[in-house]
Amino acid sequence: MSTIDLILGPQHPAFKEPERFLFKTEGEIVVDVEPRLGYVHRGIEKAFEMRNYIQGLYLAERICGICNVAHTLCYAQAAEEVYGVEVPPRARYLRAVIHELNRIHSHLLIIGVAAELIGFDTLFMLIWRDREIVMDLVEMMTGNRVISAYITIGGVRRDVSPEFIEKAKKMLTKLEERVKYYRKVWIEDPIIRARCVEVGKLSKADAIKLCAVGPTARGSGVNYDVRRHRPYAAYDEIPFNVVLREEGDVWARVLCRIDETLEAINIVKYALDHLPSGDIRVKVPIRPPPGEGVAFVEAPRGELLHHVYSDGTDKPYRWRVRTPTYANIPAVCHMFKGCYIADIPAILVSIDPCFSCTDRVTILDIRTNERKILTWTQLKKMFREFRRPKA
Amino acid sequence: MVHLVEVESEVAEYLRTKLGDKLFGVATPKKLRVVVRVSSDAVKSCIRAIQEKFGDVHLTTITGCDLGEELELTYHLHLYANNVHIMVKTKVPKSEPKIDTITDVIPGAVLYEREVYEMLGIQFIGHPKLERLFLPDDWPEGIYPLRKDWRPEGLK
Amino acid sequence: MRLPAIIKETFSNLFRKPATVKVPIEEKLPPAPGYRGVPRVDYSKCTGCGLCARYCPSFAIELITKDKRRYPVFHIYRCIFCHQCVEVCPVKAIKPTEEYELSTDRPSDLIIKP
Numbered sequence: 326m327s328t329i330d331l332i333l334g335p336q337h338p339a340f341k342e343p344e345r346f347l348f349k350t351e352g353e354i355v356v357d358v359e360p361r362l363g364y365v366h367r368g369i370e371k372a373f374e375m376r377n378y379i380q381g382l383y384l385a386e387r388i389c390g391i392c393n394v395a396h397t398l399c400y401a402q403a404a405e406e407v408y409g410v411e412v413p414p415r416a417r418y419l420r421a422v423i424h425e426l427n428r429i430h431s432h433l434l435i436i437g438v439a440a441e442l443i444g445f446d447t448l449f450m451l452i453w454r455d456r457e458i459v460m461d462l463v464e465m466m467t468g469n470r471v472i473s474a475y476i477t478i479g480g481v482r483r484d485v486s487p488e489f490i491e492k493a494k495k496m497l498t499k500l501e502e503r504v505k506y507y508r509k510v511w512i513e514d515p516i517i518r519a520r521c522v523e524v525g526k527l528s529k530a531d532a533i534k535l536c537a538v539g540p541t542a543r544g545s546g547v548n549y550d551v552r553r554h555r556p557y558a559a560y561d562e563i564p565f566n567v568v569l570r571e572e573g574d575v576w577a578r579v580l581c582r583i584d585e586t587l588e589a590i591n592i593v594k595y596a597l598d599h600l601p602s603g604d605i606r607v608k609v610p611i612r613p614p615p616g617e618g619v620a621f622v623e624a625p626r627g628e629l630l631h632h633v634y635s636d637g638t639d640k641p642y643r644w645r646v647r648t649p650t651y652a653n654i655p656a657v658c659h660m661f662k663g664c665y666i667a668d669i670p671a672i673l674v675s676i677d678p679c680f681s682c683t684d685r686v687t688i689l690d691i692r693t694n695e696r697k698i699l700t701w702t703q704l705k706k707m708f709r710e711f712r713r714p715k716a
Numbered sequence: 717m718v719h720l721v722e723v724e725s726e727v728a729e730y731l732r733t734k735l736g737d738k739l740f741g742v743a744t745p746k747k748l749r750v751v752v753r754v755s756s757d758a759v760k761s762c763i764r765a766i767q768e769k770f771g772d773v774h775l776t777t778i779t780g781c782d783l784g785e786e787l788e789l790t791y792h793l794h795l796y797a798n799n800v801h802i803m804v805k806t807k808v809p810k811s812e813p814k815i816d817t818i819t820d821v822i823p824g825a826v827l828y829e830r831e832v833y834e835m836l837g838i839q840f841i842g843h844p845k846l847e848r849l850f851l852p853d854d855w856p857e858g859i860y861p862l863r864k865d866w867r868p869e870g871l872k
Numbered sequence: 873m874r875l876p877a878i879i880k881e882t883f884s885n886l887f888r889k890p891a892t893v894k895v896p897i898e899e900k901l902p903p904a905p906g907y908r909g910v911p912r913v914d915y916s917k918c919t920g921c922g923l924c925a926r927y928c929p930s931f932a933i934e935l936i937t938k939d940k941r942r943y944p945v946f947h948i949y950r951c952i953f954c955h956q957c958v959e960v961c962p963v964k965a966i967k968p969t970e971e972y973e974l975s976t977d978r979p980s981d982l983i984i985k986p
């Protein structure tokens with residue numbers, strides 16, 4: 326059978342890292358895939374070299390709006406290693422709180438999007454309605470719903486009040502109930518099971534070989550969570566479980582995120598209950614000593630790395646960022662092999678690549694040389710109406 | 717739980733015996749971190765040796781940095797067995813930026829090597845598909861944006 | 873066959889109030905206390921030290937010289953509302969506000985000058 330090239334993108338899924346995927350298909354089956362990245366490469370690594378450390382903090386926050394806390398936390402930790410400062414205990418706990426609130430919001434977002442992509446708009450709307458609870462909490466705590474600007478080099482920028490703690494615990498209990506309900510829906514619903522189970526398989530050996538990270542790897546049973554295995558902030562003192570699933574399909578990866586949301590709610594509650602008293606930040610000078618700093622953080626999408634070289638001036642000499650979606654690209658390319666065209670969106674969303682909705686697909690049929698351009702909506706429609714042939 | 721300091725010195729000691737004079741230095745600056753400096757032809761054998769002894773290795777990324785006359789590469793490895801973060805550092809001269817690929821030992825390195833290639837101009841010998849990854853197709857040949865001699869236009 | 877769990881939830885939502893608010897026609901949601909809005913500078917306190925301009929991450933603050941003194945000019949259309957300037961000002965001349973409705977048909981409204 327002749328192969329057909331199917332191009333997805335470039336105005337495609339990730340708004341942080343939009344990609345163009347060239348799928349080689351045989352009939353309905355994808356046989357090979359080739360990614361082309363960098364359509365919105367903004368040169369942030371070079372831009373860091375032209376800003377001082379404090380200005381860079383806000384630039385790091387804008388690498389990804391959804392997991393902005395993970396980026397500022399990682400940035401601050403890398404810078405703190407260069408400065409050689411210790412963060413006060415209260416700030417370490419507050420960092421864990423905001424980091425987990427950010428994780429809840431990011432996970433609920435992607436669970437909703439995953440539901441929408443399999444045609445389950447009701448679930449999508451309900452999850453996004455309940456996500457407002459955590460957005461309100463973040464606004465109360467930091468002063469903005471999304472971009473929190475909360476973490477700074479040497480600590481955090483605001484303290485929390487006892488009233489906030491009371492309110493947060495009440496709201497989180499409400500959210501926990503809702504998330505437990507969505508977990509039940511995700512596990513039991515026949516439509517979800519039909520669309521997601523056994524789709525986009527990634528075995529444990531492949532996940533390790535292709536260096537997958539985060540829930541993508543944990544959905545395949547790879548036991549690696551930076552919070553547990555190389556603790557930062559207050560994670561060495563907070564009890565929590567690393568969520569692992571063995572199935573390695575789309576369904577397991579999303580379920581992994583739902584369970585992590587529940588864990589995150591518990592972490593926030595525990596941290597708020599055990600908040601130490603004391604300072605929330607130490608001041609740092611504008612110039613750090615020369616040196617090198619590396620920091621790892623478990624962002625909602627997986628392991629995140631910031632690596633800085635300082636030469637003793639007020640600007641970093643080199644700043645390296647490795648975002649989690651980038652690390653998962655080889656793994657997702659592997660998942661595509663052997664899948665149906667109509668499963669592409671579900672597989673892509675299961676690595677949580679920050680979906681935007683303005684995508685187009687070109688289908689080029691080599692045999693008839695006919696070119697069809699599908700919008701994202703059409704592809705979604707095709708995906709929703711697709712019926713898997715009985716094996 | 718294993719005593720942490722022992723884990724790091726175990727890794728350091730093992731690499732010292734394994735690599736011999738290809739090794740320029742080992743340091744353990746922090747808990748759960750080992751920094752190894754090796755010559756540029758020993759990176760692959762270093763990673764192989766680590767894999768033989770400690771099992772599965774996760775490559776977080778490859779950092780490239782322009783140090784003036786030389787380009788420094790840092791391979792960030794995570795050992796699943798004992799959670800040690802190993803930074804394998806090596807230097808290649810700017811006049812002849814060439815190094816062996818590690819994609820045959822860690823297939824996940826494909827994209828990272830392509831990125832270092834286009835941003836800093838290091839040739840990875842034996843890489844299956846050494847092409848542009850992030851930069852636009854009409855980016856001029858031979859200009860590497862993360863080298864220090866390149867400045868974006870219009871900026872002071 | 874058992875009914876999927878979502879069915880009950882869907883029907884109970886038919887009888888609930890909408891979760892959304894028609895802003896600004898019906899209601900306006902006040903931001904939470906401490907919301908980061910436009911920074912407003914009090915020029916009578918400002919000493920012209922220039923620290924705010926040095927730290928502003930989006931280069932929204934420009935220093936101008938007027939009557940032999942330096943003043944910061946805030947280009948609010950570039951501001952990202954991080955309140956770094958509020959934090960660094962040594963004499964607390966910059967006051968945080970909770971204003972967030974900034975659309976205007978006069979661009980000059982978005983420049984704060986002495």
Ligand code: SF4
Pocket residue numbers: 911927928929930931932933946950951952953954955956957958
């Ligand atoms: S709030 Fe931030 S972006 Fe706005 S003027 Fe102040 S420092 Fe600049």
Ligand code: SF4
Pocket residue numbers: 913917918919920921922923924925943944960961962963964965966
């Ligand atoms: S930091 Fe404060 S005192 Fe200094 S120039 Fe800015 S507003 Fe004026």
